[in-house]
Amino acid sequence: MDVTAGIVIIGDEILSGKFAEENAAFLLARLRALGVRVKRVAIIPDDVEDIGVTVAAAAARFDHVFTSGGVGPTHDDVTMAGIARGMKTQVTIHPVLEEILTSHMGDRMTEAHLRLAQVPEGAILVHGKDGAWPVVCFRNIYILPGVPSILRRKFSSIESRFLTAPFWIGRVFVGADETAVAAHLDSVAHAHPEVGIGSYPRLDDPEVVVIVTVEGKDPDKVQAAFSALGQRLGEAIVRSEPPAAVTPP
Numbered sequence: 304m305d306v307t308a309g310i311v312i313i314g315d316e317i318l319s320g321k322f323a324e325e326n327a328a329f330l331l332a333r334l335r336a337l338g339v340r341v342k343r344v345a346i347i348p349d350d351v352e353d354i355g356v357t358v359a360a361a362a363a364r365f366d367h368v369f370t371s372g373g374v375g376p377t378h379d380d381v382t383m384a385g386i387a388r389g390m391k392t393q394v395t396i397h398p399v400l401e402e403i404l405t406s407h408m409g410d411r412m413t414e415a416h417l418r419l420a421q422v423p424e425g426a427i428l429v430h431g432k433d434g435a436w437p438v439v440c441f442r443n444i445y446i447l448p449g450v451p452s453i454l455r456r457k458f459s460s461i462e463s464r465f466l467t468a469p470f471w472i473g474r475v476f477v478g479a480d481e482t483a484v485a486a487h488l489d490s491v492a493h494a495h496p497e498v499g500i501g502s503y504p505r506l507d508d509p510e511v512v513v514i515v516t517v518e519g520k521d522p523d524k525v526q527a528a529f530s531a532l533g534q535r536l537g538e539a540i541v542r543s544e545p546p547a548a549v550t551p552p
Contacts, residue, residue, distance in 0.1 A: 305520065306467045308334055309343040309361035313354060313372040313382050314449055317346055325451040326371040333458065336551040338467040338520075339367065349373055354385025362390070362444050367465065369458075372449030374439075376415040386441060387423040395424040403436070422446075431460030466551075472518040473529040473546035476511045479539040480504070484513060487535035495528035497521065511541050522546060 310330050316322045327344050334341050342365060347353045354373070361368045373382030387394045400420035408416055428437035429445070438457050439446040445461075447454045477484055481502055492500040501516040515536075517528045525546045533540065 305340045306338065306367070306465070307365040308339050308341045308367040308369065308465075309365040310341060310345070311354075311358055311361060311368065311370045312344070312346040313349060313370060313385075314346075315349050315379065317372075318348055326447075326449065326454050329451070329455055330369055330371075330458065333462060333551075334465065335470065336549055337462060337465045338469045338549075339465055340470075349379045349381055351381050351385040351388055354382055355387075355389025357389075358386050358444060359389035362442060366443060368444045369447060370444065371447050371454055374419075374446060374448055376418045380418065382446060383421045383423060383439075386444060386446065390423060390441060390444075392424045392441075394421050396420045397422045397426065397428070397439075399428055399437075400439075429461050429464070431457070433457060433460035462551075468520055469548040469550050470518055470520060471522045471525040471546045471548055472516055473525060474544040475515040475517075475529070475532055475536065476541045476543065477513040477515055477536060477539050478510060478541045479536075480512050484515070484536060484539065487532070488515065491517075491528055491531045491535060494531060495524060498524050498528040500528065500532075517546065522548070 310327050312324060312327055317324045331341055345357050347357050358368060358370060370382060373380050383394050397420050404416050404420055405412055422439050423441045426439050426441040429440045430437045433456055438461055447457055481504060488500055488502055498517055498519040503514045505511050505514060517525055517532060519525045529546050
């Protein structure tokens with residue numbers, strides 16, 4: 304059975320185009336390498352109600368949810384409040400985070416600093432290899448920062464907890480266009496319903512016109528579909544890459 308995930312990117316600055324979105328691409332690549340199937344990516348504004356509805360719906364549907372953004376000390380950092388509303392709880396100060404901040408800031412501690420210790424009531428702290436600041440987790444929701452460099456570091460420090468059975472993928476490089484191979488792909492897809500068959504045209508390669516992928520979690524079924532594809536496409540194949548496991552680098 305697949306382990307599934309949803310990603311919720313939070314930030315007016317992303318929707319306005321002021322900053323390019325980087326975090327979803329990183330999480331998509333890492334989660335795939337860990338064997339997790341991402342089923343939905345949402346980009347939403349810094350709005351408490353929208354955050355609550357979107358995250359709660361994702362938490363009910365997927366095994367894991369990863370949010371990015373809106374966890375700083377300023378007025379527009381409302382992710383904690385949004386998740387708390389959507390999950391029918393309230394925002395509270397986590398004593399461990401407060402202690403970390405107090406220890407670090409001392410007499411310089413302000414109300415703005417204390418906002419960094421706010422979490423939905425009932426949240427736990429996930430300590431990874433990066434021990435400076437834990438990841439806040441509420442049920443199956445992992446609340447990550449929006450700054451790309453920090454998000455990458457925080458996620459990488461805890462990613463081993465999401466490792467599951469890998470995806471297997473094989474590729475066939477075809478020298479004929481999609482209209483010529485569509486019937487063959489339909490036939491293989493129908494005969495191997497548990498294997499994903501993807502067709503991707505290439506416009507920048509004079510030799511390869513279409514790349515066809517076969518992928519799934521069962522290596523035997525993926526290999527069977529790959530072999531069937533080879534038999535169906537025959538001389539149209541320029542080259543191929545046999546199925547191999549997708550694993551973390």
